[in-house]
Amino acid sequence: MQMYAVFERIAARLVPGTGGATHRPYLPLGAFEQYVKGLVAPTPAAQERFLEQARQQVTADDRVLLALWDLYASQGADAKALAAAQAVARNAPLDRQARFSSALSMIALRRYNDAFAVLQALHGETPSPVLSNAMGVIQLRRGSTPQTGLPSYFFNRAADEAPDNADYLFNLGYAYARSRDVDAALYWLREEVRFAPADGEAHLLMSQMLTIAGKKVEAQREFDLAKQLGTGQDPDALALTDAVPAGLERLVGRLDLRPHDRVNTAIANPAQREQLELAAFHVARGRRLFEQEDDRASANELRRAIYLRPYDDEPHLLLGRIYQRGGRLSEAIDEFRIAVWSRDSAEARVRLGEALLDSGDRPGAREQALLAIALVADHPEAKALLARIGGKAP
Structure with a gap:
């Protein structure tokens, strides 16, 4: 077992404090x-x-x-x-x-009563938002009453136990959407997109709730963004409607998940969330850190800004550039699409086109370059992008 001892010594050097920890049998x-x-x-x-x-x-x-x-x-x-x-x-x-x-x-075998009993016992031993969330999923699928516990009760408990987990917030908004509680659904879905602004399904649900509320212009904007970001549904079959689809609830598969970035802990006072000044402060810090190539710290600042002002284009543009610089092209494309949706600008179109080109989508990149030139005829970066693709401005 000398091999195990070698790896234990390596682990102890990599993670100080683990050297004396008890270990299980090899x-x-x-x-x-x-x-x-x-x-x-x-x-x-x-x-x-x-x-x-x-x-x-x-x-x-x-x-x-x-x-x-x-x-x-x-x-x-x-x-x-x-x-x-x-x-x-x-x-x-x-x-x-x-x-x-x-x-x-x-749950997968539809043995909901057995599954619920197991989850209830586990939560009684040690509470966990993962367990609360799974119990909410069961209640959503098998049906429930206020006496047995509505899905929203369990999803709300999960969100209280892990307030910055986007999946729990989505499920809570979705449960209210299924029960046609428009105001509650919109509240929690808007909270969810603060943490996961590129969640196409959340934007699609918001469009459906806004349609029910009679807010057609806002509903169309959310629907258009959902189509750009993509959802789990067939894009050709998507239509702006007030029908809430079944089966969108989200299960988390492991009990030991911990959030890596706790945005809430960085915002001392909830009353500050809507203040433009605080969001601008985080964007300015994020921009400085981006220029210093401290991408991790910059991304954290920009996520704080997005939490405060999810529909401002600038933090999405900067975060997209960080993802692009790190080779995370699909995430970069999502951020640039949100930036375009938030404020259609030549810069956002060019950034989106560059990311699409890097991902191999030359037709998509060309389309974005032409749209940028349509907005600003002499935009130098748009012309340079078009030249990289192989073409010229009309």
Whole structure:
């Protein structure tokens, strides 16, 4: 087991304070080899073969069993996934995750009562927003009453437990949308897009709620942005309507998720959220940090600005440039699309065109360059982009 000792020493140097931590029993090397091969195998069939070989050597190891659960759940083999999760012993280190995974499999198998009982027991032991959210999903799917607990109750509890998680905010807004509570749905969906401004499904739901409220101009703007950002629905079948589709609720698959950026902690007073001065301060800091190529700190400042003013174009433009510089082209394109939607400008069109060109979409890039020139005939960057693509201004 000398190999394990070497890796423990490396881990202790990389993460100070872990050297004296208690560790679980080592996997036998043969089982460990099959386990690792199963994690990195290129096809599901190969993954299953290696992981099942590991399981034969360590029949009750929770790491191997949960790796099998992940595999089977991703393939839609929910009965096999459930069996793997339920094989984890109650005293195993990953018992809590295993029981949650079994509840997710029960949800997929429509065994809602069994799943709810498991989640309720887990939440009684240690509360978690992931559990509250899953309970809300069950109530949304199986139907509920105020006596059994409405979906909005559980989603609201999840949002209280993790107030900056966009998925919980989306689910809360979606639950109100399903019950046609327009004001509550719009409130929570607007809160959600502060944290996830490129969430096309949230903008689509907002367009539907605004349609019900009779605000046709605002509804059309949200609908247009949703189409630009993309949703889980067929884009050709999308139409501006007041019909709220079923099946948009979001499940979170792991209990140990922690937010990496807690935007709320950076905003001391909720009353400041709508102040233009505070948003401008964060944009100015973000711009300076961007120019200094401190992209991580700059992105954090810009996200704070977007939280305060989600429909200002400048922070989206700068954040898009950070993503583009880091090679995160799909995220950059989303930010530039929001910037165009917020305020149609030649600069935003050029930035979007450059990102599209970097991603290989030459026709899309050309379209954006021409639209920029239509806005500002002598725009030098638009002309330069068009020259890169291979063409000239009309």
